[in-house]
Amino acid sequence: DKVIDCGITCCSTSGGSWLFRGIRSLDEQQQKFITRVPMTIKSAKEALMNLEPEQLSHIGNGYSGCWVDADYGSVSQKWLLIHSEQTTKREQVTFYKNLDKNITKELKALGQLKKKRFACAVDAEQAMSDFANQCHLLGFAQSTIVKEPIYSGRGRPKKDEKPTGYHYLIDATPYTDLEKVKLAKL
Numbered sequence: 001d002k003v004i005d006c007g008i009t010c011c012s013t014s015g016g017s018w019l020f021r022g023i024r025s026l027d028e029q030q031q032k033f034i035t036r037v038p039m040t041i042k043s044a045k046e047a048l049m050n051l052e053p054e055q056l057s058h059i060g061n062g063y064s065g066c067w068v069d070a071d072y073g074s075v076s077q078k079w080l081l082i083h084s085e086q087t088t089k090r091e092q093v094t095f096y097k098n099l100d101k102n103i104t105k106e107l108k109a110l111g112q113l114k115k116k117r118f119a120c121a122v123d124a125e126q127a128m129s130d131f132a133n134q135c136h137l138l139g140f141a142q143s144t145i146v147k148e149p150i151y152s153g154r155g156r157p158k159k160d161e162k163p164t165g166y167h168y169l170i171d172a173t174p175y176t177d178l179e180k181v182k183l184a185k186l
Helices: 018-026 041-048 087-117 121-134 178-185
Strands: 004-007 032-034 058-060 063-072 075-083 136-151 165-176
Touching: 004 063, 018 032, 018 075, 041 063, 041 075, 075 087, 075 136, 087 121, 087 136, 087 165, 087 178, 121 136
Parallel strands: 004 032
Antiparallel strands: 058 063, 063 075, 136 165
């Protein structure tokens, strides 16, 4: 049985599914391979999220691991999930150092979005939906679209003056979404 390094054999920077095609190709050739599973694969993230600490077996020198059966590219595989104490400590320091900065960045972007005036409610709702999907750490308890009248002239409108039009603003209540934070740690 020949072992091939899939990263070298199949790696291509063009095309988004090089890993999928490469694994299928190696399986068709009945070749065994060893590769690092990228965290961009949904099932890899799910395997890590579902892993309980008691499933890990001590390997030595601060490492522990667990075998997981997987299927990617219609190819049955065995993945070894490895946990390193040193790497975990280093990554936690970096993650928490950047967490506050990244939350502040998302809150600042929300503040800018809340100041933006939209011509219609649909545009405002779409902008809020797009923004919520882009947030990696924030969730929103509620978001509403506020209809604000526009009057001709400056200053306070006259008592019975009718608005000349309306613009729409976003009002949203953010919170730190712990599930998103957990995913961001991966």
